[in-house]
Structures are given as structure tokens and as C-alpha cells.
Amino acid sequence: MILDAHDLGRRVRGRDLLDGVSLTIARGEVLGLVGPNGSGKSTLLRLLAGLVRPDRGLVRLDGEPMAAMPQRQIARQIALVAQSAETSDRITVRNAVALGRTPWLDALRPWSDEDDTHVAYALRRVDLAHLANRDWSTLSGGERQRAHIARALAQDPQILLLDEPTNHLDIRHQLAILDLVRSLGVSVVIALHDLNQAMRCDRLAVLQNGRLRALGPPAEILDPALLARVFGVRANALIDPHDGSRVMRFHPC
Numbered sequence: 001m002i003l004d005a006h007d008l009g010r011r012v013r014g015r016d017l018l019d020g021v022s023l024t025i026a027r028g029e030v031l032g033l034v035g036p037n038g039s040g041k042s043t044l045l046r047l048l049a050g051l052v053r054p055d056r057g058l059v060r061l062d063g064e065p066m067a068a069m070p071q072r073q074i075a076r077q078i079a080l081v082a083q084s085a086e087t088s089d090r091i092t093v094r095n096a097v098a099l100g101r102t103p104w105l106d107a108l109r110p111w112s113d114e115d116d117t118h119v120a121y122a123l124r125r126v127d128l129a130h131l132a133n134r135d136w137s138t139l140s141g142g143e144r145q146r147a148h149i150a151r152a153l154a155q156d157p158q159i160l161l162l163d164e165p166t167n168h169l170d171i172r173h174q175l176a177i178l179d180l181v182r183s184l185g186v187s188v189v190i191a192l193h194d195l196n197q198a199m200r201c202d203r204l205a206v207l208q209n210g211r212l213r214a215l216g217p218p219a220e221i222l223d224p225a226l227l228a229r230v231f232g233v234r235a236n237a238l239i240d241p242h243d244g245s246r247v248m249r250f251h252p253c
């Protein structure tokens with residue numbers, strides 16, 4: 001499953017939120033979206049998920065324009081975990097995650113053991129199986145975030161879109177979610193603020209003021225000139241003696 005965006009533009013009240021963004025997400029790759037606050041990352045993810053129509057350009061799923069596809073067909077291929085996803089409070093964690101199965105169900109295909117398996121697997125993958133029977137309203141911020149990710153996994157998508165998924169997570173769960181994302185074998189687009197975490201993506205897309213400023217392997221893209229120009233920081237690279245990986249420390253320019 002390949003997702004490609006061609007010359008995407010989104011304009012609200014005379015202002016370009018996205019302008020001329022083109023990129024292709026290859027099968028199985030993890031593409032990181034980075035950029036300062038308000039650079040257009042969430043807007044781009046909503047367009048890629050088919051939730052918002054572009055004012056210019058188009059999004060194609062395996063070559064087929066998404067604008068012509070029924071929402072249900074899109075939802076069987078693409079799952080989005082939004083930044084401030086809401087869920088009704090009067091629901092158990094298991095039932096909230098089970099909502100991810102909705103695109104696969106209809107009158108001829110009612111809930112089955114297969115759906116239970118997907119939900120149990122998703123809860124296990126985000127380390128929430130022990131909270132399955134809890135009321136959603138009792139979850140902490142980080143537990144909710146993991147439950148939203150579980151719902152997206154239960155949807156069994158080929159393409160997973162994640163908007164700052166590590167936001168509320170403690171450091172162990174941040175690392176676990178990033179490992180999980182890498183291990184799924186599906187295409188992933190993940191908006192991240194932590195540039196050191198972003199270094200683990202296959203490629204990075206850098207947004208600034210709604211425009212794509214750079215696209216490519218993290219080590220090539222995040223050079224000192226770009227970090228100063230786009231993020232307004234000076235970076236010093238250190239080498240982690242544990243595994244030889246490059247770690248950046250940031251300072252104001």
C-alpha cells in the first residue's frame with residue numbers, strides 16, 4: 001500500500017496552512033514529520049487520512065485518488081491517532097479499543113472471535129491488557145494515549161498516521177511505542193517534536209510555514225544549517241558510547 005501526496009494545498013481564512021507539499025510514503029517505511037509549532041504537521045496528517053479535503057492537489061492510495069473513495073474503504077487501510085483524540089467517558093478500555101474494528105463490521109460480517117483477537121493483540125502491544133475492563137474516564141493521560149494507539153492497531157491498517165504519539169508517555173513507554181511502530185511492518189507517518197527520536201525514522205519530512213523544506217534520511221537532513229534555519233537552534237552532536245549512535249544537544253542560536 002503506497003500513499004502519495006501531490007502538490008497539497010490547504011488554505012483557511014486567506015492563510016496557507018499547507019502549500020505545495022508533495023511526498024510519497026513507501027510500503028513499510030517509517031516517515032517522520034518534524035517542524036516547529038504550527039508548521040502544518042497535524043494539517044498534513046488529517047489530509048493524508050482523508051479527514052480533510054485539500055484545496056489544491058490530491059492524495060492517492062495505491063494510485064487511486066482518495067477523494068473518490070468511500071470513508072469506510074479508507075478506514076480499512078489508514079488509521080490516524082490524532083493529537084487530542086477524544087473518547088466518550090462512559091466506556092471500558094476494551095470497548096474503546098474495539099471501536100477500531102468498526103470499518104470491518106457490517107450486517108453480513110458481525111463481531112466475531114477474529115475481532116476479539118485483534119482487540120486483545122492491540123491491548124497487549126501497548127501494555128494495557130491489565131486495564132481492559134477499566135472505565136476510560138479513570139485512565140491517566142499516558143494510558144489514554146496508549147489506548148488510542150491500541151484502537152488504531154485494532155483497525156489493522158496498512159498505513160498508520162500518528163500525531164505526536166509519545167506526548168504524554170513516560171520514557172519507557174516512549175521507547176516502547178517507537179519500537180512497536182518500527183516492528184509493525186506497516187507504513188507509518190509519525191509527527192515528532194523530539195529530534196533525537198526522529199533520527200530513528202527511515203526518512204524525515206521537515207515542514208516550516210506549511211511548506212516542505214527537506215525530505216530524506218535523518219542524518220542527511222538534520223544538518224546544522226537546517227536546524228538553525230527551521231528550528232532556530234544550534235546543535236552539538238555527541239556519540240553514545242553504548243551503541244555509537246549520534247545524539248544531539250540543542251542550544252539557542
Ligand SMILES: Nc1ncnc2c1ncn2[C@@H]1O[C@H](COP(=O)(O)OP(=O)(O)OP(=O)(O)O)[C@@H](O)[C@H]1O
Binds near residue numbers: 012039041043
Ligand atoms: N481550522 C483552522 N483555522 C485557522 N487556522 C488553523 C486551523 N487549523 C490549523 N490552523 C493553523 O494552521 C497552522 C498549522 O497547524 P497544525 O496544527 O497543522 O501545526 P503543527 O505543525 O501540527 O503544530 P504543533 O507542533 O504545534 O502541533 C497553525 O498556525 C494553526 O494555528
